[in-house]
Each structure stands twice: as structure tokens, then as C-alpha cells.
Amino acid sequence: MDWPAFLPLFLTASVEWVEAFTIILAVSLTIGWGASLGAAAAGLATLAALTALTGGALSLGLDLHAIQFVIGVFLLLFGVRWLAKAIARQAGLKPLHDEDAEFRDTQARIGNGDWFAAWLVAYKGTLLEGLEVWLVVVAFSLHSQAWVSNATAALAALLVVLLAGLAVRAPLRRVPENAIKFVVGAMIVSFGTFWTLEALAGDVWPLGDWSLLVLAVFFLAGGQALVPLVRGRPRRVAA
Amino acid sequence: MKAFVKTLFGDSRNIAGVALIVIMGVALTGLGHPGWAVFAMPAAGLGVVAWLAQH
Numbered sequence: 651m652d653w654p655a656f657l658p659l660f661l662t663a664s665v666e667w668v669e670a671f672t673i674i675l676a677v678s679l680t681i682g683w684g685a686s687l688g689a690a691a692a693g694l695a696t697l698a699a700l701t702a703l704t705g706g707a708l709s710l711g712l713d714l715h716a717i718q719f720v721i722g723v724f725l726l727l728f729g730v731r732w733l734a735k736a737i738a739r740q741a742g743l744k745p746l747h748d749e750d751a752e753f754r755d756t757q758a759r760i761g762n763g764d765w766f767a768a769w770l771v772a773y774k775g776t777l778l779e780g781l782e783v784w785l786v787v788v789a790f791s792l793h794s795q796a797w798v799s800n801a802t803a804a805l806a807a808l809l810v811v812l813l814a815g816l817a818v819r820a821p822l823r824r825v826p827e828n829a830i831k832f833v834v835g836a837m838i839v840s841f842g843t844f845w846t847l848e849a850l851a852g853d854v855w856p857l858g859d860w861s862l863l864v865l866a867v868f869f870l871a872g873g874q875a876l877v878p879l880v881r882g883r884p885r886r887v888a889a
Numbered sequence: 890m891k892a893f894v895k896t897l898f899g900d901s902r903n904i905a906g907v908a909l910i911v912i913m914g915v916a917l918t919g920l921g922h923p924g925w926a927v928f929a930m931p932a933a934g935l936g937v938v939a940w941l942a943q944h
Contacts, residue, residue, distance in 0.1 A: 726907045730934065731899045734941035743942070839938070843930050847914050851923035865931055872935040880942045 652796035656803045658837040661830050662786050663807035666779040671815045673775030681768045689769045693776030697784050715849045721789040722846030725838050728785060733835030737873055739828045741881035783807075786838070793845065836873055840865035902944055906937035 670690070678686035738744040783804050791797045844862050847854060855861035898904055910933045917926040 723907060723911055726910060726934070727899055727903060730906060730910075730938050730941060731903050734938045737938065737942040741942070839934055843910070843934055846911060847918075847923070847926055847930055850914050851918045851926065854923045854927055856927065861927075868931055869935065869938075873938065876935070876939050876942065880939065 651802070652790075652794050652799040655790045655794060655796065655800060658834055658841075659786060659790060659800055659803035660807045662834045662838070663783045663804040664811055665830050665834065666783050667808050667811040668815075670776045670779035671811055673779075674772050675815065677768050677772040677775075685769055686772050689772035690776045693773045693780060696777055697780040700781075700784060718793060718845050719849035721792055722842050722844070722849055724785060725789055725842030726846060727842075728782070729835050729838030729840075729842050731835075732831050733839055733869065733873055736828050736832035736835050737876050737880055740832065741877045743880060790841075832873060833870065836869035837866055839869050902941060906941055910934050910937060 670693075674686050674690045677689070735744065787800045787804050791800045794800070840862055843865055844855065857864060910930055913933050914926045914930050917923060917929060
């Protein structure tokens, strides 16, 4: 098992699965549990096929530095977005992600639709939320080759969320999503920064892999320091 | 399709911010100062995060 990667992967996957489960739950009230879970299963099957195809194709005959560079950039694209959103939410510039609101929105959207439209909502929701999990699993696995360990982390998160969701049968608002996003965003930006520069310049990080820890602390502390600074400024909205 | 692309890459600000971080790393490495990039890239990353958080 690749334990250093397990926790960030588990947390990332948990957040996304919670969002997907909320959509599935809302759809299930319209078309029933069987059809709703069927749509979710179809979404997960699409993701599994995507993972197998991408992993196989990328593992064959490509330059490791090129792969590492692409992965690093993708993690940066993903991580800065998460961390910025978490900071904006903590600073009060954006509303905290509300699973109750998402539940109501999904119900309203499918309220006037037909059975297939509702099924598609559940399928698309699972696919898009799972796509973010897929991105991180593929990125980590191409670097460490720990495909089984990383996939296990994502599947363990899915199982935990599914069991918790079925137990409470309500939107999972008790999960402190923003705090998790803050930590995961900082971790992913750290991995992205580390791998991008390593791909460009080789072994330049002074502490080797331990530099990842320093980077994580830097982005966590820096992110926290940004909260009051960002809070003091009016939010700029594009025209 | 649009949602798929946005999930992969984020919006235009997100792409521009990350491009800035990467260009900085490429430029410093290309100019023979990869050691500077060790400090410049994380600093740029935090700057981009601060900028994105305000938009």
C-alpha cells in the first residue's frame, strides 16, 4: 500500500462521492432506488473503463518526464481551484457548499422531466463527480505505479460514503466539506508543484520527497493566512 | 461536453493562473536557475490561489 498517497486520495474521493450520492438520492425520490442506483452504476462503469484505458495507454512507451509534467499541470489545475474555493468559502465570499440546496435543486430540475431525463441526471452526476476522483487516481498512479493502492483508497471512500449515506438516508451535510477541501487542495497543489518542477529540472528539491511535506505546510499555512486578507476585499465579479 | 472540459481544466482564470506558474518554472529552469524555481513556483502558486479566491 502507498500510505502517503492513501489519505489525500481517500479524502478527495470522499468529497466527490458525497456530492454524487446527494444527486443520486434526489433522483431516487423520482424514479426509485433501483433505477437511480442503476444510473450510478453505469456512471461508475464508464469511469472504470476510462481508468483502465487511460492507465494502459499512458503506461506504454511514453517518456516518464513528459507524463510527470502533464500530471503535475493537471494537479495544479485541480488543486488551485479547490484551495481558492475553500479560502473564498471560509472568508465568506462564497456560500458554503450546501448539500441540502443541491438536493432541492436536483429535485426541482427533474420534477418536470421524464424518467430518462432523471436517469441521465444521476448518470451524469456520478460520472462528473467521479471524473475528479479518476483524475487524481490516474495522476498518483502513473507516478507511483501503485494502481491497486490508489484505486483501493477511492473505492474505500465510495464504500464509506455509500454506507453512511444509506444509514442516514439524507443529504450528508455533516461532512465538513470545506475543511476537507482546504486540506486536500493544499496537498494536491503541493504534489502538482513538486512534480511539475521535477519534470522540468530533475532532482532540484532540496529535501527530496520530504519537500512535499514542506510544500503542504506552506500551502496550508499560506491558505489560512489568505483568509482574512481575502475577506477584507470586496469580491470581484466579471461583467 | 462543456461540463466535462470544465471539470478537467477549470475556467479561463484557472488555466491562466496555472499557465503563469508553469511558465515561471520553465523560464527559470531554461535560464539555468532551477534552484530559484523551488521558491518561486510555490510563491506563485499561492499568489494564483489568492487571485482566484477573489473571483
